[in-house]
């Protein structure tokens with residue numbers, strides 16, 4: 001059972017997060033065991049950014065339920081909350097907040113120390129106060145960060161980044177380093193035009209980044225397919241970019257109920273309209289994986305290349 005968040009729980013979490021540093025040392029042997037096991041598993045890790053032009057379109061709910069659905073069919077999934085202003089995966093998933101990536105770097109914790117067990121066997125990491133902290137790092141801390149990320153190779157089939165809406169130079173590096181991006185749209189014209197602007201900006205930086213769409217909060221499946229088709233045509237005609245659709249999700253009050261109850265809809269209402277459509281998406285998406293899978297190393301190399309020039313200058317010697 002995962003835990004509900006309450007004020008009481010939050011204060012306990014705060015206590016655990018800080019007293020947990022001691023516990024983490026004890027867990028080092030456990031971490032080592034996990035690393036050895038993961039190296040043996042030989043999983044190919046695919047890194048995916050979940051993005052949108054406009055906020056509030058359903059990125060977080062889609063990230064969590066996609067992760068849960070893939071986990072239910074036997075995939076190992078890590079969900080990383082990188083939404084700067086609105087980090088809320090833990091609340092929607094009903095899991096207590098833990099130490100974050102920032103704590104990992106500052107306290108020299110292992111990446112396994114900051115990983116929480118989410119619902120249905122998924123793992124979760126909180127980004128912390130934002131990504132811009134990465135640019136405040138010196139070379140030593142940055143290489144510590146990369147060494148920890150490196151350890152995720154073979155451990156997971158998928159790593160999902162739940163990104164903030166729109167794009168900043170911080171989030172751009174992560175999206176461009178990913179193996180692919182999933183753009184969440186709704187049929188509303190504002191979501192479509194903001195989504196288009198985002199694709200245009202990404203395409204200008206890297207015309208080979210695969211981008212897929214999920215259309216959320218549709219009146220019916222047809223409306224979703226039509227919106228995706230219009231989007232696909234615009235991207236093709238004006239940018240020469242192919243943007244394939246993964247699927248559509250209906251507007252369903254089950255989603256807001258699930259958010260209020262802090263139990264993801266795929267678990268709280270597996271037979272609801274939105275869950276059935278989500279299962280279709282999971283079926284389509286898990287089938288695609290074989291064609292597009294790339295090395296995890298590509299992600300790390302790109303991230304290093306994009307972030308290194310932006311690191312805090314003149315601090316290659318440590319503090």
Ligand SMILES: Nc1ncnc2c1ncn2[C@@H]1O[C@H](COP(=O)(O)OP(=O)(O)O)[C@@H](O)[C@H]1O
Pocket residue numbers: 052054055056057058059060061062216217218249250251252253254255256259274
């Ligand atoms: N398919 C849907 N049907 C009904 N409401 C939805 C749906 N998807 C999202 N919502 C509502 O929109 C809110 C914002 O969703 P969220 O996943 O947090 O978006 P984002 O991460 O893009 O900001 C949710 O709390 C929920 O109430």
Ligand SMILES: [Mg+2]
Pocket residue numbers: 059060061083086088162
């Ligand atoms: Mg969100």
